[in-house]
Amino acid sequence: MSKKETILKTAARLFATQGFEATTTIQLAREAGVTEPLIYYHFKGKDDLFTRIIDATFSEYFSRIDALEKKPASPFGQIRKLIELQYDIAEEMPDEVQLIANACPAKFNDSEGICAANVREYRRRLIGYLTRSISEGISSGEFAPVPLEETAILILSVINGIVRYGRMNPDPEKNLREAAVNFCRRSLIINNAHGS
């Protein structure tokens, strides 16, 4: 891994665990095994580092969601896939995901609002994806007639909740992923056979 990449990875980890403000450039330099000026050779500054990490993470998110939309599936299959996708991403890049979950609100009104724009777009896409899936499910009679957007928000809440929980309590025994899928299924599908 190049030094530039090391800086990025280390920054993501420190920003995620300590917060953006609490991470100093000298600490970042030390933990990345470089000197401070080198950070400024590769990046414009601390904000630039933050922005790049956020942007890259959301990019990854967006392309994954796009990929998801192209694969046909049943209404609940789509929802299941979204839950699983979030879980997978959180396992692949836990630092970046936590960074987005925690630090973003704090930097919401920031300089160029880069973070806020990303978050809005992210919500827009996820809610759109879920709204469409739920709508389909209701139309086909598969789902109960739930309110569209509210339910989308609730499913998102479940997703965020388990991702957060997994970060703070790394307990491999609990199968939250499966439990979350079932929890949502039972709530949506009109069917006497629970957990089928």
Next chain:
Amino acid sequence: MSKKETILKTAARLFATQGFEATTTIQLAREAGVTEPLIYYHFKGKDDLFTRIIDATFSEYFSRIDALEKKPASPFGQIRKLIELQYDIAEEMPDEVQLIANACPAKFNDSEGICAANVREYRRRLIGYLTRSISEGISSGEFAPVPLEETAILILSVINGIVRYGRMNPDPEKNLREAAVNFCRRSLIINNAHGS
């Protein structure tokens, strides 16, 4: 309101909206309409302010949960009441609630771990409350045979999700509170008649 209280309230608001580290004492003093040294006359320092806000908020939480446990209700009635309680508290003291939701993880390993201890106790109580309610519901045949703790965590996720959403998108038109109750009800109760 005394100047001491003004400082506390202002600190809660700033810590919640900007984060602990990003809030400077001079800014706090200005927005509270006092001089900087007065903060140090009434409090030991920035950390002390933070700790007191956290402690007071969790105290309020705990006493409310305790009060809840004393009122008898049906299994789902208990869960409904918890959801509504969280919503109410978030409306009463939105700054403090957001502060706990956002800043706490960042200060988790802090000095005396005051925040961490509170968060653990808080989770323990809520999960305990929910686990008992779910267990009762399953025993009485009212609820589907869901995994206890996982389901408790998922319900908590729903609660936290809507509280967070309500903070970031203050949209009085959406009735997330009612939607959340129904979402959980459908997922738990064995009953053909949805949304009744």
Next chain:
Amino acid sequence: MSKKETILKTAARLFATQGFEATTTIQLAREAGVTEPLIYYHFKGKDDLFTRIIDATFSEYFSRIDALEKKPASPFGQIRKLIELQYDIAEEMPDEVQLIANACPAKFNDSEGICAANVREYRRRLIGYLTRSISEGISSGEFAPVPLEETAILILSVINGIVRYGRMNPDPEKNLREAAVNFCRRSLIINNAHGS
């Protein structure tokens, strides 16, 4: 003891042990069992407290030296009495004496030079006293023909040295007082019988 006196005594102790600058008014208030504003009711401020302690201590010194001069004694008897006087004062008011020994040089160029003036006067009197005694002793053939002022300074050095030593090493077994008298006697008196 009145609160005013308590403040003075406590200030002398703290100034002596920690230094003037390192002693804060709040610490002084706490250790004296009063509140800060009371210090300002009785005294003009920290500097005023310092000045009064210094002045009172030197006053005491001066009146004691004056009293000494009035009692007739042999040349070495006079010197012996001065050594013993210093030792006595240091035991009576150890804080004040140490304050003068340590803190004064640091405040030498201070505001009104009150300390410096006192120190100069103090040196002038002691050196004058010793010079006269030595001069007498030489004239009478009792003392060796030592240089007057230099020897006076050296005797003062011995005095200051044992006072300082006694403060830092409170060791009642060593009889430094007697040893100092003998040390000076042997150096001054022309006589084969040492230590008589």
Next chain:
Amino acid sequence: MSKKETILKTAARLFATQGFEATTTIQLAREAGVTEPLIYYHFKGKDDLFTRIIDATFSEYFSRIDALEKKPASPFGQIRKLIELQYDIAEEMPDEVQLIANACPAKFNDSEGICAANVREYRRRLIGYLTRSISEGISSGEFAPVPLEETAILILSVINGIVRYGRMNPDPEKNLREAAVNFCRRSLIINNAHGS
């Protein structure tokens, strides 16, 4: 001289003349011709500066005393050399010597007791050196049978006294160095011919 050295030298001078507490970092920066943060780039802080100066000064002292012990001399020759050594050091590095003489007692109980440990070692060495010399002199019949340790302390007092005096009254006419040597010689040596 590098900026780092300039900071050290300036700090020694200011600490010595004004005291540690009364010297501010901004004043130190100005008088050293650097900016404040540079002090913190080269040193950990004000305390670190103080400690380093003290340590370096005592190191110099110790190595000089060690060198002294290796040169053979008569009992009084040894004592004479010690007096002259102290005088020399005080002329070479007057700031550092005064710093040790004045500021140390105030910082005696400080943080890691670095100063106290040095002072104890310093006293131990000097008193040991003097005790041995006096003991030799008494054994050989050259010295009067004076009490060992007390006399060592008194000689040290004479040394410290003239060093202090020389600092406060820079008067090149008085030959205190020679007077001190003679003062001690007369007090120790059994001999009718004084001042020979």
Next chain:
DNA sequence: GATGAATGAGTGTTCATTCAT
């Protein structure tokens, strides 16, 4: 005589950032 509340001016220290090499 005595105090709780309050403050202007300053403290030591750290920050993200730059420059010369």
Next chain:
DNA sequence: TATGAATGAACACTCATTCAT
């Protein structure tokens, strides 16, 4: 690429002191 040295701006915090009561 890479760095040792350096800095302007800001930081949390403390000081001696005052005022209204």
